[in-house]
Amino acid sequence: MSTATPIETKPAPPPSDKLKVRVNGKEVEVPKTTPDPVSGKPLPTTMIQACFIAKVEVPHYCYHPKLPVSGNCRMCLVEFGTPAIGPDRKPILNPDGTPKIAKAPRPAIACATPLSPGMEIYTDTPTVKLMRAGVLEFLLINHPLDCPICDQAGECKLQEYSVDYGQSESRFVEAKVHKPKRVDLGPRIVLDDERCILCTRCIRFTRDIVGDDALGIVNRGSHNTLTAYPGRAFDNNYTLNTVDICPVGALTSKDFRFQMRVWFLKETKSLCTSCATGCNTVIGSREEKIYRYEPRENNAVNGSWMCDHGRLNYKWIGREDRLREVCSPQSTALSPQSAVLSPAERWAVAVRGIAEKLKHAPAGSVAMIVSARQTNEEIYLLAKLARALGALTDSVPRILEGDRLLLSADRNPNSTGARLAGIAADPMGANLPKIAEGIRSGHIRTLIVLGEDVTRHGIGADLLGKLETLIASDILPNETTRLAHYLLPGCAHAEKRGTFTSTKGRVQKFMKAVEPPGDARPEWEFLRELASQVTGQAGAASIEGLFNQMAGEVPGFHGLTWSGLGDTGATATI
Amino acid sequence: MIVKRKQLNLWERLYLPAVIGGFKVTLRHFFRKKVTMQYPEERWVVPEGYRGAPYLVKDQDGNTKCVSCQLCEFVCPPKAIRITPPGSTGPGADRSNAEKMPREFEINMLRCIFCGFCQEVCPEEAIFLMKDYSLNGTSRAEMIYNKEKLLALGGVHNDPIRKWKHKADEARSQGMEP
Numbered sequence: 001m002s003t004a005t006p007i008e009t010k011p012a013p014p015p016s017d018k019l020k021v022r023v024n025g026k027e028v029e030v031p032k033t034t035p036d037p038v039s040g041k042p043l044p045t046t047m048i049q050a051c052f053i054a055k056v057e058v059p060h061y062c063y064h065p066k067l068p069v070s071g072n073c074r075m076c077l078v079e080f081g082t083p084a085i086g087p088d089r090k091p092i093l094n095p096d097g098t099p100k101i102a103k104a105p106r107p108a109i110a111c112a113t114p115l116s117p118g119m120e121i122y123t124d125t126p127t128v129k130l131m132r133a134g135v136l137e138f139l140l141i142n143h144p145l146d147c148p149i150c151d152q153a154g155e156c157k158l159q160e161y162s163v164d165y166g167q168s169e170s171r172f173v174e175a176k177v178h179k180p181k182r183v184d185l186g187p188r189i190v191l192d193d194e195r196c197i198l199c200t201r202c203i204r205f206t207r208d209i210v211g212d213d214a215l216g217i218v219n220r221g222s223h224n225t226l227t228a229y230p231g232r233a234f235d236n237n238y239t240l241n242t243v244d245i246c247p248v249g250a251l252t253s254k255d256f257r258f259q260m261r262v263w264f265l266k267e268t269k270s271l272c273t274s275c276a277t278g279c280n281t282v283i284g285s286r287e288e289k290i291y292r293y294e295p296r297e298n299n300a301v302n303g304s305w306m307c308d309h310g311r312l313n314y315k316w317i318g319r320e321d322r323l324r325e326v327c328s329p330q331s332t333a334l335s336p337q338s339a340v341l342s343p344a345e346r347w348a349v350a351v352r353g354i355a356e357k358l359k360h361a362p363a364g365s366v367a368m369i370v371s372a373r374q375t376n377e378e379i380y381l382l383a384k385l386a387r388a389l390g391a392l393t394d395s396v397p398r399i400l401e402g403d404r405l406l407l408s409a410d411r412n413p414n415s416t417g418a419r420l421a422g423i424a425a426d427p428m429g430a431n432l433p434k435i436a437e438g439i440r441s442g443h444i445r446t447l448i449v450l451g452e453d454v455t456r457h458g459i460g461a462d463l464l465g466k467l468e469t470l471i472a473s474d475i476l477p478n479e480t481t482r483l484a485h486y487l488l489p490g491c492a493h494a495e496k497r498g499t500f501t502s503t504k505g506r507v508q509k510f511m512k513a514v515e516p517p518g519d520a521r522p523e524w525e526f527l528r529e530l531a532s533q534v535t536g537q538a539g540a541a542s543i544e545g546l547f548n549q550m551a552g553e554v555p556g557f558h559g560l561t562w563s564g565l566g567d568t569g570a571t572a573t574i
Numbered sequence: 575m576i577v578k579r580k581q582l583n584l585w586e587r588l589y590l591p592a593v594i595g596g597f598k599v600t601l602r603h604f605f606r607k608k609v610t611m612q613y614p615e616e617r618w619v620v621p622e623g624y625r626g627a628p629y630l631v632k633d634q635d636g637n638t639k640c641v642s643c644q645l646c647e648f649v650c651p652p653k654a655i656r657i658t659p660p661g662s663t664g665p666g667a668d669r670s671n672a673e674k675m676p677r678e679f680e681i682n683m684l685r686c687i688f689c690g691f692c693q694e695v696c697p698e699e700a701i702f703l704m705k706d707y708s709l710n711g712t713s714r715a716e717m718i719y720n721k722e723k724l725l726a727l728g729g730v731h732n733d734p735i736r737k738w739k740h741k742a743d744e745a746r747s748q749g750m751e752p
Contacts, residue, residue: 144741147643147697148641148643148645148697148698149641149643149672149673149674153643175744175747175748176744177748178744178745178748178750178752179750180750180751181671181751181752182673254662255662257661257662258642258659258660258661258662258664258673258674259659259661259662260659261643261644261648261659263648264644264648
């Protein structure tokens with residue numbers, strides 16, 4: 001092409017990164033280019049993106065905003081027109097001076113057609129409606145229609161679009177093509193090839209996002225079949241995301257298989273606590289039982305994804321052996337009346353008892369080991385208490401192997417919060433041997449442990465036996481809680497509200513999905529009572545107030561408010 | 575308000591005409607066809623389409639038809655139905671290609687209002703409102719009918735469609751495992 005004579009170009013119009021198009025007659029301004037979801041390179045903005053900006057719904061199966069475009073399902077077909085150009089290369093104008101629009105003779109798929117200036121998109125014409133009904137009819141030809149036994153029923157795009165755009169009756173009388181069912185695709189996924197509509201979202205996800213090219217389509221025509229590469233299991237740490245993005249019930253989760261119908265699940269906005277990344281999640285629960293975690297979109301943290309390790313780490317919350325009862329020497333002394341004490345009275349007795357002990361403890365005789373799995377608010381209250389008592393404090397580090405996508409090497413969800421509040425030593429865990437030494441020398445007489453089994457972190461049962469007072473709060477029983485003089489049953493994150501600070505300093509809040517068992521209470525509630533009894537200053541009584549109070553006092557959180565965090569959080573200064 | 579007592583006239587004060595009038599009414603009814611029924615020994619035959627107690631049915635091959643889709647549980651206005659889905663460890667379905675059936679299926683007959691929504695919503699024709707209208711028990715717990723009891727009471731439904739059998743036969747004819 002180097003020999004071609006350069007075309008005479010007119011002076012270029014002032015460069016603009018926006019262009020104007022009309023969607024169903026409504027003018028919208030859209031960016032000329034949109035970053036590619038995988039590489040980040042600018043790509044021309046497409047019609048479907050313009051429709052999203054114009055808040056016009058375009059049904060689609062294979063298109064996903066976070067995946068490369070494939071354009072195979074044909075569900076997003078729309079009609080469009082472009083400004084007509086006359087033989088003189090000038091726009092033809094209508095009598096009223098507006099540009100004349102030449103309607104394209106054929107429809108186009110909105111997901112893969114770039115915009116041009118002045119383009120008009122029509123999504124509500126009779127032709128578009130007929131095309132959608134036609135595409136759906138083809139997709140349903142070989143679909144088994146086994147919705148009663150399909151886990152996707154209730155959140156299935158095939159069901160939704162059939163109601164919105166499809167026909168009420170099938171005209172298909174021939175035998176359907178049968179394909180493999182209940183295929184074991186990997187350790188966490190079951191595949192039903194009859195339900196698959198061949199949109200290839202799962203293939204693109206695992207190839208382009210995860211970098212594990214494990215899935216593909218084999219055979220031809222109606223016999224097209226999704227399958228894993230022969231001899232390879234589909235077992236990377238992100239496989240369950242394909243279940244989320246599968247628009248139909250072809251890929252289903254083994255863990256959630258036949259557990260509960262999705263329309264019964266209450267959805268609560270929460271966070272994943274399995275590492276320091278802080279992926280946003282939705283907890284699906286029914287009648288105080290958690291059935292599943294799903295990722296929630298947050299482009300500042302996890303996009304639309306989460307890892308299988310975090311997603312399946314929820315069963316401990318419903319364990320039978322959860323700590324349920326507040327134990328304190330005082331309530332044991334009141335025995336046998338302690339049986340008749342109400343939970344509120346048992347809590348009051350225990351908190352008062354601890355406050356008395358701490359108030360009379362000589363300075364420097366108290367130490368605290370606070371898990372970096374506790375919330376910012378709880379850590380803040382303990383840091384306040386530690387300052388009042390002159391206590392030596394630390395957290396337990398959990399460093400394992402991370403990956404390049406979401407899983408962080410730091411498996412504590414709130415290490416950053418523990419550092420910001422000044423509870424964790426630098427580096428985290430450096431004070432643990434000092435605390436052990438303090439107990440051994442008899443210098444430390446009282447130990448407060450929150451959410452850790454310290455016998456596994458260098459402070460054995462023999463050392464704990466030397467203590468005058470061991471105050472422990474935890475969720476599940478362990479050696480430390482067994483030895484505790486005061487045992488305060490705490491809550492899992494799904495049973496309380498609060499905030500975590502991710503490894504990148506993102507402060508995010510999570511909501512309560514289920515009720516805690518037995519006497520268990522959110523830790524911040526009893527810590528607030530304890531802190532106010534020991535220090536004599538009454539703190540905020542609500543989680544919102546407590547967060548705002550903390551934001552005022554802890555430098556890293558300055559300027560943040562509970563309501564300002566919103567659903568996707570805000571960034572702290574770390 | 576004071577209601578003034580009416581003075582009786584001579585005919586009324588004679589007393590006997592009124593008694594005889596009363597006997598006439600009694601005698602007229604005495605020779606009519608009887609309308610009372612010796613309940614509970616004798617029972618009313620309910621008309622076709624009557625909405626009695628909902629029970630689960632099996633198909634003609636003895637398979638439990640319910641696949642635990644839980645639509646009846648969802649639609650039930652008084653929340654009388656409670657289904658425990660099989661999960662991954664539950665019992666396999668009687669018809670292997672139907673993949674699942676309930677681990678437990680309970681209807682609280684004290685709550686049931688016999689509206690028939692469950693029968694209407696059932697995509698598998700597995701639950702029907704039958705003709706039982708008098709359900710008794712000596713405790714509340716006894717009035718919660720479990721899967722076993724509901725299936726025993728429901729009996730067999732002669733299903734003309736036999737969807738799952740048809741699907742399995744079609745798959746086998748194409749050389750696929752159903």
